[in-house]
Amino acid sequence: MALIVQKYGGTSVGTVERIQAVAEKIAGFRARGDQVVVVVSAMSGETNRLIALANDMTDTPDPREMDVLVSTGEQVTIALLSMALHKLGLDARSYTGMQVRVLTDSTHTKARIEHIDDHNMRADLDAGRVVVVAGFQGVDAQGRITTLGRGGSDTTAVALAAALKADECQIYTDVDGVYTTDPRVVDNARRLNTITFEEMLEMASQGSKVLQIRAVEFAGKYGVPLRVLHSFQEGPGTLITVDDEVDMEKPVISGIAFTRDEAKIIVRGAPDTPGIAYKILGPVGAANIEVDMIVQNVGKDGAADFTFTVHRNDFKRAQQVLHDAAEELGNPEIIGDDKIAKVSLVGVGMRSHAGVASKMFQALADEGINIEMISTSEIKVSVVIAEKYLELAVRALHSAFELDHPVAS
Known part of the structure; x- marks a missing residue:
């Protein structure tokens, strides 16, 4: 008998029929004797509908009231899924984040989990019940409803798995695992059997949308075995695990992540004096604009x-911040480009294999793709290129590093 925490996203519970299908899947796990805790998101489109209602009411919704509003989406899903489980003859009990007492800090719309009270969940599991928990939400010390931000249901699931010391946390999505890159860009992208927490964290931070970054961080910190699976297709999915459990024959590169949401700003002719980097990036950071690559x-x-690069949504605001600070910066020329993209090679094998970066640069040069910026870490090499070459670059690198070839067993 295993204790499993499962998470189903919005598309997985998007209709009554899909909720019934999820209930049948859960029934299969219960039939083999597993204890199951289920975390669900709001039905697909519901959170956006609620946000639209708030925006129709006011241009500046109060964050506290936004959390009260959007948290209702998950409450609908937990009730419907519990009803579907009852219909199949299973004992199930639903809980909101407040009822479980997912205790968070008081940062509305992007709260962080501080503690989880597992008493009621353990009692229900011992009584043979399926526990159904609303993802994405919690409560602060003052009893105010909070939400964890976009993708927060992944974080809820991993946090519950950590608190319960579950055997595995399973994230069910509309893909059957983590791929070497986006199959919509590379037809022969390959599903990975395993990937390390480090690699998954880099893949997520560099553009892969399969898992929320905070969920991967949480899983790595608490050693929660994490598996990505398809909601309605059978298969082993991808297991995200620790370094020492990885096959020694694992390829040097595990995957290629990319993002189109980049913009580049050049401050040309600034005085080369101590503190100039702070004078440039200080005001940008004060405006709550995240900076990625810097040269x-x-x-x-x-x-x-x-x-430096910023998210494309922050491009104009970052330019304005620098124009406002231009006099203190010595009135440099400020140039921008919001038609760039970032491509990243990720793999723990880089630690023990030289020449990855040079091979990457050669593959891009062979396709006539100019590299505008470079950033490296122990297990990642990222380059900024013109956005129009993004898909060509990903395909060329996928082929150059033979990621379409199955791993020898």
Whole structure:
């Protein structure tokens, strides 16, 4: 008998029929004797509908009331799924985040989990019940409803699995695992049997949308075995695990992540003096704009060129912040480009294999693709290129590193 925490996203519970199908899947696990805790999202489109209602009411919805509003979506799903389980003859009990007492800090719309009270869940599991919990939500010390931000149901599931010391946390989605890259871009992208927490974290942060970053961080921190599976197709999925459980014959590169949501800003001709990087990025950070890649070059006559990337949604605001600070920066030229993309190679094998970056650069050069910026870490090499070459670059790299070839067993 195993204790399993399962999470089903919005598309998996998007209709009454799909909720019934999820109930039947859960019944299969109960039939073999497993204890099951289920975390669900709101039905697909419901959270967006609620946000639209709030925006129709006011241009600046109060964050506390937004949390009260959007948390109702998951409450509908937990009730319907529990009803579907009852119909199949299974004892089930639903809980909101407040009822389980998923205790969070008080940061509305993007709260962080601090503690989970597992007493009621354990009592229900011992009594043979399926426990159905609303994802994405919790409660702060003052009893106010909070939400965890987009994708927060993944984090809820991993946190419950950690609290309960579950044997496995299973994330059910509309894909059957983690792939070497997006199959919509590379037809022969291959599903990975395993990937490390480190690699998955890099893949998620560099553009892969399969799992929420905070959920992967949580799983890695608490050692929760995490598996990505398809909601309605049978298969082993992808197991996300720790480094020492990875096959020694694992390829150097596990996958290619990419994002189209990048923009680049160049501050040209800034004074090359101590503190100039802070003078440029300080106001950007104060405006709550996240900076990704950074390159500084010393130019002529005591001047420097400073280049950094931001999310495309923050591009115009970041430019305005720098224009407002231009006098303090010595009135440099400020140039922008929001037609760039970032491509990243990810793999723990880079630690023990040289030449990954040079092979990447050669593959891109062979396709006539110019590299505008480079960033590296122990297990990642990222480049910024013109957005129009993104799909060509991903396909060329996927082929160059033979990611379409099955791993030898």
